[in-house]
Amino acid sequence: MSERVLFRGARLIDPASNHRDRTDVLVEDEEVGGVGPGLSSARAEVIDCDGLVLAPGLVDLHAHLREPGFEHKETVESGSRAAAAGGFTAVCAMPNTDPVADNAAVVIEVRNLADKAGLCDVHPAGAITRGLQGETLTDIAEMAEHGVRLFTDDHNCVQSSRVMRLALEYAKAFEVVIAQHAQDASLSEGWQMHEGYYSSLLGLTGAPGEAESIVVARDLALARLTAGRLHVTHVSAADSVRLLRDGRERGIRVSADVTPHHLALTDGDLIGYDTSLRVNPPLRTSEDRDALRAALADGTLDAVATDHAPHAPEEKEQEFDQSPPGTIGLETALAVVLTELVGPGLIELPAAIERLSLGPARILGLDDQGGPVAPGRPANLVVFDPSTEWTVGDRPFQSQARNSAFTGRRLRGCVLHTMLRGRFTVKEGQPTR
Amino acid sequence: MIKHLLSIDQLDREAIVRILDTAESFREVGTRVIKKVPALRGRTVVNLFYENSTRTRISFEIAAKRLSADVINFATAGSSVAKGESLKDTALTLQAMGADAIVIRHSSSGAPLTLSRWVTASVLNAGDGTHEHPTQALLDLFTIREHFASFEGLRVAVVGDVRHSRVARSLTLGVARVGGQVTLVGPPTLIPPEAPAWGAEVSYDLDAVLPKADVCYMLRVQRERQRQQFFPSIREYSRLWGLSRARVDALPDGALIMHPGPMNRGVEIASDVADLPRSVITDQVTNGIAVRMSLLYLMLGGARVANHVLAADAEGAPGE
Numbered sequence: 091m092s093e094r095v096l097f098r099g100a101r102l103i104d105p106a107s108n109h110r111d112r113t114d115v116l117v118e119d120e121e122v123g124g125v126g127p128g129l130s131s132a133r134a135e136v137i138d139c140d141g142l143v144l145a146p147g148l149v150d151l152h153a154h155l156r157e158p159g160f161e162h163k164e165t166v167e168s169g170s171r172a173a174a175a176g177g178f179t180a181v182c183a184m185p186n187t188d189p190v191a192d193n194a195a196v197v198i199e200v201r202n203l204a205d206k207a208g209l210c211d212v213h214p215a216g217a218i219t220r221g222l223q224g225e226t227l228t229d230i231a232e233m234a235e236h237g238v239r240l241f242t243d244d245h246n247c248v249q250s251s252r253v254m255r256l257a258l259e260y261a262k263a264f265e266v267v268i269a270q271h272a273q274d275a276s277l278s279e280g281w282q283m284h285e286g287y288y289s290s291l292l293g294l295t296g297a298p299g300e301a302e303s304i305v306v307a308r309d310l311a312l313a314r315l316t317a318g319r320l321h322v323t324h325v326s327a328a329d330s331v332r333l334l335r336d337g338r339e340r341g342i343r344v345s346a347d348v349t350p351h352h353l354a355l356t357d358g359d360l361i362g363y364d365t366s367l368r369v370n371p372p373l374r375t376s377e378d379r380d381a382l383r384a385a386l387a388d389g390t391l392d393a394v395a396t397d398h399a400p401h402a403p404e405e406k407e408q409e410f411d412q413s414p415p416g417t418i419g420l421e422t423a424l425a426v427v428l429t430e431l432v433g434p435g436l437i438e439l440p441a442a443i444e445r446l447s448l449g450p451a452r453i454l455g456l457d458d459q460g461g462p463v464a465p466g467r468p469a470n471l472v473v474f475d476p477s478t479e480w481t482v483g484d485r486p487f488q489s490q491a492r493n494s495a496f497t498g499r500r501l502r503g504c505v506l507h508t509m510l511r512g513r514f515t516v517k518e519g520q521p522t523r
Numbered sequence: 524m525i526k527h528l529l530s531i532d533q534l535d536r537e538a539i540v541r542i543l544d545t546a547e548s549f550r551e552v553g554t555r556v557i558k559k560v561p562a563l564r565g566r567t568v569v570n571l572f573y574e575n576s577t578r579t580r581i582s583f584e585i586a587a588k589r590l591s592a593d594v595i596n597f598a599t600a601g602s603s604v605a606k607g608e609s610l611k612d613t614a615l616t617l618q619a620m621g622a623d624a625i626v627i628r629h630s631s632s633g634a635p636l637t638l639s640r641w642v643t644a645s646v647l648n649a650g651d652g653t654h655e656h657p658t659q660a661l662l663d664l665f666t667i668r669e670h671f672a673s674f675e676g677l678r679v680a681v682v683g684d685v686r687h688s689r690v691a692r693s694l695t696l697g698v699a700r701v702g703g704q705v706t707l708v709g710p711p712t713l714i715p716p717e718a719p720a721w722g723a724e725v726s727y728d729l730d731a732v733l734p735k736a737d738v739c740y741m742l743r744v745q746r747e748r749q750r751q752q753f754f755p756s757i758r759e760y761s762r763l764w765g766l767s768r769a770r771v772d773a774l775p776d777g778a779l780i781m782h783p784g785p786m787n788r789g790v791e792i793a794s795d796v797a798d799l800p801r802s803v804i805t806d807q808v809t810n811g812i813a814v815r816m817s818l819l820y821l822m823l824g825g826a827r828v829a830n831h832v833l834a835a836d837a838e839g840a841p842g843e
Binding site: 282286287289290291292293294295362363404407408409410411412 | 609610652692717
């Protein structure tokens, strides 16, 4: 099981310790054994990291692993493999499975499946309401006792203000976070894309950014009322960013994440009715995208989360309005952030790494993830080459699905090694199991 | 000529004029005793209709038959599609059967474009969702051209449910492409705020627009839109945006009344207005066949084999 590995001459980007220089990192057994220049390589496997970046393993707040119930799209194992290939050492699995993760039994099952796969820590999220129906609260305490840190009805938005208020209130007793997929149902009925110039041209039913920001405004008010802890997931609209920034300034306990695809793409990319770009919430305008980028850089948005949403090919190869929304994202998240944000200088590399590791680890309350990379800490690490270019789709995805919004795009930055508690889950770009 | 006709936006002004000029020749075929030329003999045209349509499907069928193509009508009800076959598998099946052109009507916007990625046959969009209906726009331009010397500066009022109308999208883009000016008229709930970016003006006041319109183009209003609350009542809609007999008098002399059909008489257009001499609604139907013949002929490369046929057959003799 245990390994002794010396990463030699890597640029260590470790937001928790503010480290950003070239150094050696020694891994002994499950832990980091040492950090510093010129460490001894005795009895160690030496990995030459010249020109490479070493960082804490990435943490994803928002992935659909689809199991149980939708194993034709993805399994916990294939999703874990995709996560590892993307440099992730922990992911939060969304509860919209069948059965729904609205009780401890499903949570335990998902965790068992993840342990068996052994490629990535999987933290199941619990549903806020039974069956994601938005009406009756789940047994939040029992799931919290089984380690659930985040509750969400993702895919559905909790429409009732009263239910959302009660969830934020009740959750306070257990130090868990209530995460909202903010989307007003009546303003987004039948939506297929963002409402704007392109929806008018393409003849697709639109949902305006306000369908999101109205709910963000309401939830911020409820978080203030209850002093509860709110997380807004996959923020897509500039107006939501403005509200979140204002909410933080007023001291409301709120965090938020954004997806790589909302940071990179816009509604104009839908001109060819490519179903891979049909996502929920929809891709919005370049003004929205620019606001999201700025908010990620200034910390208004705490985390990049993939919203990895695998679908079977026959589900995506349909008429645009009949295909289910979603794109896979675990294997491209880091490269998209490096290419679209770090490359053009919109965000510094250490800040980008923070939003992909320490930031989401804090939201989930994971002490063992997100660094610091220091002696005695669990060796959850990623090593990537920040300069290698590749074309998405040229090599097979580790995910069981291939519905990537980035297929055919050139990206810079390639994960070489991922290590989970001192054991390689990915080595030389290949999953180890 | 283009391989697929998915959007009117694919056509530049010259291409539109060429299609209309070619349709001019084909319209004459429809006046013969034997209404047939051999231009597309041996070619197979499939009408793939995922949505009910009488006039467009029959128009395409007649157009293809008058060109001597073999026509297969594939209505999805009771077919493999009703058994759950996907658009992709249906496309691959038609491809395997050697279809040369697929005419598709579908309730999903973008379905013709998606289909065109899976087949080598030419794809003709016969109306997709609330996106486009390019052959309707071309037959409308053809009909307008019969009455006006030039499209330049021509003022077209398009009235009604613009938001959900594929006809309005294609017509607006088409009229703008040939030099005319469209004003979209209707309740604000049924006109996308982005419509000016299509190259159109917007007005909510039909009475203000009519005196300046060379063409008054009425769109069908589905009663479902009232149930969806886009307007409070049919009565109020009809009173504000319906073409009544009194409103016709506000139109300039020589202005045309058009409608893509099927009409809701008494809702968007008064019954006696639809039957006025200046209403060219049945001409639109007649011209639809000629325009669709022109498109099939040009897109399937009929020009290579059959240029001579039109000239030689002017007497009405069948070409085969």
